[in-house]
Amino acid sequence: MIIKMVYTFVFITAFAALSVSGAYAFTVDVIPAEVKPGDVVLLQIEGDSGTAAKAEFLGRTVQFYPAAENRLFALLPVDIKTKPDKYPVSVLRDDRKETRSVFVRSHKFKTVKLTLPEGKVTLSPENQKRATNEAVMLKKVWSEKTGKSWDGAFIPPTETEISEVYGVNRIMNEKKNSVHRGMDFRGKTGTPVRAINSGTVVLTDDLFYGGHTVVVDHGMGLYSIYMHLSEFKALQDAAVEKNQVIGLIGSSGRVTGPHLHMSVKLDGVSINPEALFELELASSKREIAD
Numbered sequence: 001m002i003i004k005m006v007y008t009f010v011f012i013t014a015f016a017a018l019s020v021s022g023a024y025a026f027t028v029d030v031i032p033a034e035v036k037p038g039d040v041v042l043l044q045i046e047g048d049s050g051t052a053a054k055a056e057f058l059g060r061t062v063q064f065y066p067a068a069e070n071r072l073f074a075l076l077p078v079d080i081k082t083k084p085d086k087y088p089v090s091v092l093r094d095d096r097k098e099t100r101s102v103f104v105r106s107h108k109f110k111t112v113k114l115t116l117p118e119g120k121v122t123l124s125p126e127n128q129k130r131a132t133n134e135a136v137m138l139k140k141v142w143s144e145k146t147g148k149s150w151d152g153a154f155i156p157p158t159e160t161e162i163s164e165v166y167g168v169n170r171i172m173n174e175k176k177n178s179v180h181r182g183m184d185f186r187g188k189t190g191t192p193v194r195a196i197n198s199g200t201v202v203l204t205d206d207l208f209y210g211g212h213t214v215v216v217d218h219g220m221g222l223y224s225i226y227m228h229l230s231e232f233k234a235l236q237d238a239a240v241e242k243n244q245v246i247g248l249i250g251s252s253g254r255v256t257g258p259h260l261h262m263s264v265k266l267d268g269v270s271i272n273p274e275a276l277f278e279l280e281l282a283s284s285k286r287e288i289a290d
């Protein structure tokens with residue numbers, strides 16, 4: 001009888017401890033917890049990669065993917081138009097919900113005024129039609145979500161200087177307004193352009209604005225886009241490794257001189273590539289010891 005009581009006591013205590021400490025709950029890290037509009041947020045579940053999880057943030061639902069060391073990762077885009085505020089992010093797993101918050105701070109993006117020949121600002125009806133059709137085609141490309149193929153940290157596509165950052169507001173001839181939703185790298189024609197992570201080449205095409213353009217699908221709805229190339233160095237549908245040369249810098253498309261325009265789409269949103277490069281993402285591949 002006494003033994004049985006002890007057992008019962010232990011059982012109840014253990015059960016209560018589990019409930020109170022939330023042993024069935026999971027740990028979610030938000031990295032970084034404070035961002036600028038246009039940045040990317042990494043959500044990390046620690047401890048177990050066994051069951052599926054999803055996150056809800058700013059009206060979109062994003063799946064988690066298994067990553068290194070028993071972790072689950074999800075990458076969340078913060079649209080550049082997001083108003084500064086504290087936003088909830090909910091993580092759902094096994095009928096459980098954990099809520100964290102992401103603080104979007106205000107950021108003043110630079111404005112530049114450009115004076116260009118009128119023909120560079122106002123498009124002919126044929127060019128307008130071509131540009132519109134290509135925009136529709138591209139939107140279809142990054143609406144596809146494939147399995148994760150990126151691994152570890154993302155790297156810049158060249159070692160050359162940045163000539164224009166993400167988010168700059170360009171006013172052309174005091175009438176046309178466009179936001180720079182990528183980043184520009186300096187470089188002479190022929191400078192190698194490298195894949196920012198591993199993935200699959202899903203587009204090599206000659207576009208009206210982008211000129212010779214390569215799109216790499218990294219999975220999880222994450223795409224990198226490389227424009228104005230002088231040459232392609234990767235084939236359509238080919239698998240590419242991180243750091244592999246996929247093209248050469250050029251001045252194809254609507255440009256005034258040779259440079260690389262590189263952009264990143266995440267779940268259809270143009271995010272700041274610099275914010276992606278800054279994320280510390282562990283590789284799930286075993287490191288080779290020296």
Ligand SMILES: [Zn+2]
Pocket residue numbers: 164180182183184260261262
């Ligand atoms: Zn650009």
